[in-house]
Structures are given as structure tokens and as C-alpha cells.
Amino acid sequence: MRPAWRVASIRAAEEAYMATLPAGTLMQRAATALARRCAELLADRYGGAYGRRVLLLVGAGNNGGDALFAGAALARRGVQVAAVLLNPERTHAAGLSALTAAGGRTLAAPPDPVDLVVDGILGIGGRGGLRADAVDLVARATGTRGADGARPTVVAVDLPSGIDPDTGAVSGEAVRADVTVTFGALKAGLLIGAGAVHSGLVELVDIGLGPWLRDDPAVEVPELDDVAGWWPRPGPGDDKYTRGVVGIATGSAVYPGAALLSTGGALAGPAGMVRYAGAALESVRDHYPTVIPTGRVADAGRVQAWTCGCGLGTDERAKAELRAVLAAPVPACLDADGLTLLAEDSVVDTLRGRPAPTVLTPHDREFARLSGGGEPGDDRVAATLGLAARTGAVVLLKGDRTIVGTPDGRAYVNPTGTPALATAGTGDVLAGLLGALLAGGLPPERAAVAAAYVHGLAGRYAAESGPVTAADVIAALRPVLARAGIWGVRSAT
Numbered sequence: 001m002r003p004a005w006r007v008a009s010i011r012a013a014e015e016a017y018m019a020t021l022p023a024g025t026l027m028q029r030a031a032t033a034l035a036r037r038c039a040e041l042l043a044d045r046y047g048g049a050y051g052r053r054v055l056l057l058v059g060a061g062n063n064g065g066d067a068l069f070a071g072a073a074l075a076r077r078g079v080q081v082a083a084v085l086l087n088p089e090r091t092h093a094a095g096l097s098a099l100t101a102a103g104g105r106t107l108a109a110p111p112d113p114v115d116l117v118v119d120g121i122l123g124i125g126g127r128g129g130l131r132a133d134a135v136d137l138v139a140r141a142t143g144t145r146g147a148d149g150a151r152p153t154v155v156a157v158d159l160p161s162g163i164d165p166d167t168g169a170v171s172g173e174a175v176r177a178d179v180t181v182t183f184g185a186l187k188a189g190l191l192i193g194a195g196a197v198h199s200g201l202v203e204l205v206d207i208g209l210g211p212w213l214r215d216d217p218a219v220e221v222p223e224l225d226d227v228a229g230w231w232p233r234p235g236p237g238d239d240k241y242t243r244g245v246v247g248i249a250t251g252s253a254v255y256p257g258a259a260l261l262s263t264g265g266a267l268a269g270p271a272g273m274v275r276y277a278g279a280a281l282e283s284v285r286d287h288y289p290t291v292i293p294t295g296r297v298a299d300a301g302r303v304q305a306w307t308c309g310c311g312l313g314t315d316e317r318a319k320a321e322l323r324a325v326l327a328a329p330v331p332a333c334l335d336a337d338g339l340t341l342l343a344e345d346s347v348v349d350t351l352r353g354r355p356a357p358t359v360l361t362p363h364d365r366e367f368a369r370l371s372g373g374g375e376p377g378d379d380r381v382a383a384t385l386g387l388a389a390r391t392g393a394v395v396l397l398k399g400d401r402t403i404v405g406t407p408d409g410r411a412y413v414n415p416t417g418t419p420a421l422a423t424a425g426t427g428d429v430l431a432g433l434l435g436a437l438l439a440g441g442l443p444p445e446r447a448a449v450a451a452a453y454v455h456g457l458a459g460r461y462a463a464e465s466g467p468v469t470a471a472d473v474i475a476a477l478r479p480v481l482a483r484a485g486i487w488g489v490r491s492a493t
């Protein structure tokens with residue numbers, strides 16, 4: 001897991017650590033690493049940094065100070081460095097002196113050509129998006145060309161200016177970086193929503209802050225090793241029942257496709273058997289001969305987890321099926337119409353009364369119905385955690401960067417998402433896979449995190465061959481699990 005923090009936690013750690021160090025030490029460490037990375041990027045593009053042109057965009061705070069000190073280091077290596085100061089009276093004075101002493105200059109407007117732009121306008125002190133003068137400067141700077149005729153490489157200092165450091169929200173415009181060099185700790189806003197898109201490649205520089213970060217992280221990012229470590233693998237003593245049986249209560253006469261997609265997702269998971277209960281049993285039987293179909297949840301036989309709701313409809317039959325799933329003493333993943341029906345009921349009482357864990361997988365509009373208080377808004381992590389705390393369920397809030405939140409306040413952001421998955425039916429596949437992971441014995445938050453992670457990988461893999469349909473995501477799940485080393489069998493020894 002890669003942890004990320006909110007600004008308040010990072011500020012507290014910095015203050016405590018800086019009190020033990022000579023003034024300016026952390027900024028020097030940050031600037032040195034930033035200069036080294038800029039030189040590497042210039043070398044990758046041109047074979048060397050000497051004589052290349054770097055433009056610093058410098059705001060009023062220490063973020064601008066980092067940029068100026070890094071610019072000074074680059075100038076000492078023979079790079080032609082110019083700085084445009086957004087707020088000359090409040091520019092970091094020592095940084096500016098260092099730059100000019102090293103041969104860098106200040107300009108009123110961006111020069112042309114520019115090979116690399118360093119965005120030091122706003123760091124963790126930035127609030128409320130870029131102001132008009134900054135928007136104009138960024139547009140002009142990034143609209144220039146390098147000596148090779150291509151647009152300049154954009155390197156953000158600590159975070160792209162204009163993104164909210166805690167939530168990743170962008171109000172108005174924000175810098176779009178190719179690389180973000182961030183110092184001391186990952187900022188939550190680099191990983192969530194628009195912030196993740198604007199940050200490009202995020203590189204964390206160690207400035208010694210780690211031991212001083214005393215708060216819990218705001219959010220954690222799962223890595224492949226986490227998911228591979230959790231994924232249930234069959235061993236020599238297993239049979240289809242010991243691996244877990246998942247029940248799929250989805251689809252309807254109107255939406256038989258949802259039944260097929262959720263069942264297809266479940267079949268790629270680690271469960272030993274899939275039971276289907278619903279009105280689309282003929283279609284399911286035709287498509288998937290290994291699935292045991294029945295018409296109703298009550299007739300399905302024993303399962304270790306349920307997935308319920310995709311394409312279920314909202315009629316009396318659907319309500320009865322949802323009630324049967326909620327009453328079952330096994331974990332349940334509720335999606336789509338299951339969430340809509342839940343929202344018509346008293347959500348909190350219904351879920352709190354359940355005898356086993358529940359995972360809710362809303363998109364924004366379903367979230368609004370469930371919460372009764374509107375869509376998630378800018379702070380998607382806080383919104384997810386709020387709903388999880390209120391309902392006692394694990395909440396998976398879908399999005400380009402899906403968030404998973406637990407009732408006790410832990411949050412995860414999925415790094416593998418892709419806009420290619422924004423197509424009909426992919427959520428059904430996710431819900432089926434998640435149910436299979438619950439049946440395979442994973443705790444609900446791990447099942448949710450792992451399902452989102454692998455689903456994202458499958459979406460990316462499918463997108464390599466063209467526009468993605470939900471059926472392509474199902475087809476991609478097995479090769480992705482094998483290729484990423486997540487799937488495997490445990491040998492006898």
C-alpha cells in the first residue's frame with residue numbers, strides 16, 4: 001500500500017521535523033531532487049541538459065522557492081534558466097538571489113523556445129484554483145515549443161498548481177503536468193479525481209519526513225503485490241465448495257444482459273461455484289453451463305456471499321429478492337437497482353441490522369439516492385467515508401479513481417482505473433467479481449479494493465484492442481489475472 005496524507009498532517013510533520021534542522025534544509029533537499037529530475041528529463045529528450053531552456057513559473061510561496069533553488073542548480077549545470085514571477089514583491093527572496101547569482105534571469109513573459117516548464121506557482125498552500133493571471137501565464141508557457149518542435153515537458157513542483165491538495169478537485173483551470181515531483185509524502189489530491197489526471201507521473205522524493213508523519217494516512221493506494229497477496233488461490237485440499245460458492249441475484253426479463261455480465265464477472269473470480277437466482281435463468285444457463293440457475297434467491301441453495309441488484313428492476317419481485325439477500329447471514333455486494341431499492345427503504349436501519357458485512361457499489365447518482373444528501377461533491381474520500389460510517393457498510397464509490405471506504409474510517413483509491421471502463425455493463429462485471437471475492441473469504445474492504453484493481457487492469461488490457469465493451473472486460477479478466485501474477489494454484493509442498 002502506498003499511503004497519502006492531507007495537508008494538515010504533512011504540515012504538522014514538517015513543522016516538527018524542521019524544528020530539529022537548520023533553516024532551509026528541507027527546501028534544499030527538495031530543490032536538489034527537483035533539479036536532478038529536470039536534468040534527467042532534458043537528457044531523456046535531448047541527450048543532455050547543457051544549453052537547454054528551462055522556464056520557471058514562480059508563485060508567492062515556498063513552492064516558488066523550490067522552483068527557484070532548482071533553477072539555480074540547473075543554471076550552474078549550464079542550463080539556460082528564466083523565471084516569470086507572478087507576484088514579484090512576495091517572491092522567495094533567497095531563492096531568487098540564488099537563481100540570479102547562478103546566471104538565471106527573470107522575464108516579464110514566457111520566452112520561446114522552452115524545453116521544460118517548472119510549475120512552482122502553488123504547492124500545498126494553494127487554495128481555490130488558479131487565478132486569471134496564472135491561467136494566462138500557464139497557457140502561454142505550455143503553448144511554446146522546445147528546440148525539437150514539440151511542446152515543452154511540464155514538471156509540477158510538489159503538486160500541479162490549481163488542484164486541491166487534499167481532494168484533487170479542480171475549480172476552473174489547473175496545470176497539466178507530465179511529471180509531478182512531490183516531497184516528503186504523497187498528497188491525497190495527487191491520486192484522486194481530476195488531481196490524478198493533472199499530475200501525470202507522480203514521483204515521491206524522500207526528504208526524511210517519513211518518521212514524522214504521525215497521523216493515519218488520508219487514503220492508501222493498493223499495489224499489485226497487495227492484491228496478489230490477498231487473492232484466494234486453490235490448494236490441493238480444496239474442492240468447489242471449500243473455495244466458496246457465490247450467488248448472483250441480478251437481471252430481469254427486461255435486463256437479462258445484466259445477469260450475464262455479473263455472472264461472467266463472478267466466474268473469473270476465485271469462487272469454486274457460481275449459483276444464479278433470477279428471471280434471466282434461461283439466458284444464464286445457455287451462456288454458462290457451469291452455473292447452477294434457479295428462479296429465486298430462496299431456492300438457490302447455500303452460498304458464502306451474494307451479489308445482488310444489477311438489472312434487477314424495482315418491482316415487487318425485485319424487492320422480495322433483495323429482502324431475501326439482505327436476510328441471508330453471508331456477505332453481500334449490492335449494486336445498481338439493489339441500491340435504488342435500498343434507498344427507498346430506511347438504508348441505515350436495513351444495513352445495520354444485517355447479520356453479515358455489506359459492500360455498496362454506487363456511482364454518483366446512486367450515492368446521492370443512498371445518502372439523501374446529494375452527489376459526493378469535491379471531497380470524494382470524505383463522502384465515501386461518511387456513507388460507510390452511516391450505514392456500517394463498505395462503500396465502493398465508482399469513478400475514474402474509484403474510492404473504497406470502510407465504516408471505521410479507512411479509505412483506498414484505486415490506481416488502475418481507466419476512462420475506457422465508462423461504458424454500459426462494466427459495473428455489473430465488477431459487482432460479480434466482487435461477490436466471488438467475498439465468497440472466496442476476503443474481508444469486505446479487501447474484496448472491494450481487489451475487485452476494483454483487477455477490473456481496472458482488465459479495462460486497460462481490453463482497451464489495447466479497441467473500444468471496450470463489458471463483455472471485453474470479462475474476456476480480459478482471466479489473461480490479466482495470469483499476466484499480472486495474481487492468479488495461481490498452491491502446490492502440495
Ligand SMILES: NC(=O)C1=CN([C@@H]2O[C@H](COP(=O)(O)OP(=O)(O)OC[C@H]3O[C@@H](n4cnc5c(N)ncnc54)[C@H](O)[C@@H]3O)[C@@H](O)[C@H]2O)[C@@H](O)CC1
Binds near residue numbers: 059064131
Ligand atoms: N514546509 C516544508 O517543510 C517544505 C515545503 N516545501 C514547499 O513549500 C510548499 C508550500 O509552501 P507555502 O506554504 O509557502 O505555500 P505555496 O507555495 O503553495 O503558496 C502559498 C502562497 O500562495 C497564496 N495562494 C494560495 N492560493 C492561491 C491561489 N489560488 N492563487 C494565488 N495565490 C494563492 C497564499 O496566500 C500563499 O502566499 C510545498 O508545496 C513545497 O513545494 C518544500 O520546500 C519542502 C519542505
